[in-house]
Amino acid sequence: MKIIVSEIEEEGVTVDLSETYQQPSGLKSLGPISAHLVIERIGEEVTVNGDITGVVNLQCSRCLIDFQKEVSLSVDLIYHPLKEVSSEEAYEIPRDETDIGFYRNDELDISEMVKEQVLLNLPMKPLCDEQCKGLCPMCGADLNLQPCDCSREDIDPRLAKLKKLLLDRKES
Numbered sequence: 001m002k003i004i005v006s007e008i009e010e011e012g013v014t015v016d017l018s019e020t021y022q023q024p025s026g027l028k029s030l031g032p033i034s035a036h037l038v039i040e041r042i043g044e045e046v047t048v049n050g051d052i053t054g055v056v057n058l059q060c061s062r063c064l065i066d067f068q069k070e071v072s073l074s075v076d077l078i079y080h081p082l083k084e085v086s087s088e089e090a091y092e093i094p095r096d097e098t099d100i101g102f103y104r105n106d107e108l109d110i111s112e113m114v115k116e117q118v119l120l121n122l123p124m125k126p127l128c129d130e131q132c133k134g135l136c137p138m139c140g141a142d143l144n145l146q147p148c149d150c151s152r153e154d155i156d157p158r159l160a161k162l163k164k165l166l167l168d169r170k171e172s
């Protein structure tokens with residue numbers, strides 16, 4: 001859904017949106033995501049206020065199962081027109097202005113904006129559960145289901161190699 005910025009009336013517009021996003025940038029799918037937003041414009045500056053709710057499908061970074069997580073966030077965003085001077089200059093955003101987004105060609109892409117906000121609020125390393133035990137690095141068993149028989153001493157094969165290396169050095 002796109003909004004033509006110059007057509008936003010003085011009283012603002014209310015947007016209700018519901019979308020599903022397929023595998024954005026290698027992640028699992030998002031959605032359905034609903035957004036209720038009020039969009040207002042003062043001159044060229046656009047403000048977006050509202051709520052975004054929905055579910056995202058993630059993969060646990062420890063045990064690799066797919067799971068759903070509920071999303072609920074409020075947004076309070078400011079958008080300025082992106083003046084295309086030289087592309088590099090235009091994309092350089094000062095650090096203290098990270099809350100300011102940019103729109104191009106008098107168009108604000110609401111769908112894209114909602115997706116961006118959801119992605120920004122996803123954990124870097126999603127966990128199906130804080131207590132997730134993950135997979136055994138030796139045999140690959142899901143330790144949430146049952147413990148395996150592997151020795152827990154040399155949990156990381158890379159560490160095991162290092163240990164051997166150190167031992168060899170001592171001996172020589």
Ligand SMILES: [Zn+2]
Nearest residue numbers: 060063128132
């Ligand atoms: Zn897990």
Ligand SMILES: [Zn+2]
Nearest residue numbers: 136139148150
């Ligand atoms: Zn194991």
